[in-house]
Amino acid sequence: MENERNNLIKQIQNNTNRVQQREQNGFVSVVYDPHYKKIVQEVYDENLKKLIDLNKKGSYTKTLQEIKDTFFQNLKSQFKEDLSTRNIKYCLCFAIGMSTEDIAECFGVEPRSVYTIRHRLKSKLNMDEASDLNLFLRHLND
Numbered sequence: 115m116e117n118e119r120n121n122l123i124k125q126i127q128n129n130t131n132r133v134q135q136r137e138q139n140g141f142v143s144v145v146y147d148p149h150y151k152k153i154v155q156e157v158y159d160e161n162l163k164k165l166i167d168l169n170k171k172g173s174y175t176k177t178l179q180e181i182k183d184t185f186f187q188n189l190k191s192q193f194k195e196d197l198s199t200r201n202i203k204y205c206l207c208f209a210i211g212m213s214t215e216d217i218a219e220c221f222g223v224e225p226r227s228v229y230t231i232r233h234r235l236k237s238k239l240n241m242d243e244a245s246d247l248n249l250f251l252r253h254l255n256d
Contacts, residue, residue, distance in 0.1 A: 141155070141158045141175060141178075141179065142179060143155060143158075143178075143179060143181070144179065144180070144181070144182055145181060145182065145183055145186070146183055147183050147186065150183065150186045150202075153199060153202055153203060153206070154178065154181060154206065156203065157178065157203050157206050157207065158175065158178060160220075161203070161207065161217075161220035161221065162174055162175055162178070162220065164219060164220050165216060165219065165220065170213075170216060173211075174210050174211070174212055174216075177209075177210040177211060178206065178210050180255065181206065181209065181210070181255055182255055184254070184255065184256075185209065185251075185254050185255040186202075188254035188255075189202070189205060189251070189254050192239060192254070193238055193239065194238070195238070201231070201235065203221075204217070204221075204228075204231050204232075204235070205235065205251055207220070208232065208235075208247055208248045208251050209248065209251035209252050209254065209255065211248055211252070214228045214229065214232075232247055235247060
């Protein structure tokens with residue numbers, strides 16, 4: 115009885131370890147700066163994993179994996195003031211083309227809050243209302 119119990123515990127631990135390894139190996143970032151690499155990983159871990167639609171999740175993940183250090187350097191140079199980690203995460207989500215509804219779902223906020231954040235970021239960048247923030251942010255990765 116004790117042996118069976120120990121074997122089951124080992125099997126559970128092995129399976130848990132395998133799942134964790136798959137999750138960790140499933141996302142690879144090309145960002146080298148440790149601070150920004152952590153932010154990219156958090157966007158993946160905390161946000162993209164919440165999405166139910168596997169097609170969207172796959173597309174967003176692929177685009178997120180293409181974000182480079184130059185994105186963060188260019189982002190920092192565009193803003194006159196330092197951005198909070200949360201705002202950087204929103205910028206990443208906009209840059210990878212996430213829909214407002216998906217961003218709201220991932221961050222646990224109302225879509226209206228995402229519109230407000232988008233508006234505030236655009237005003238910090240002195241962008242007019244007609245400008246496309248997502249497109250602007252995507253070009254920061256070039």
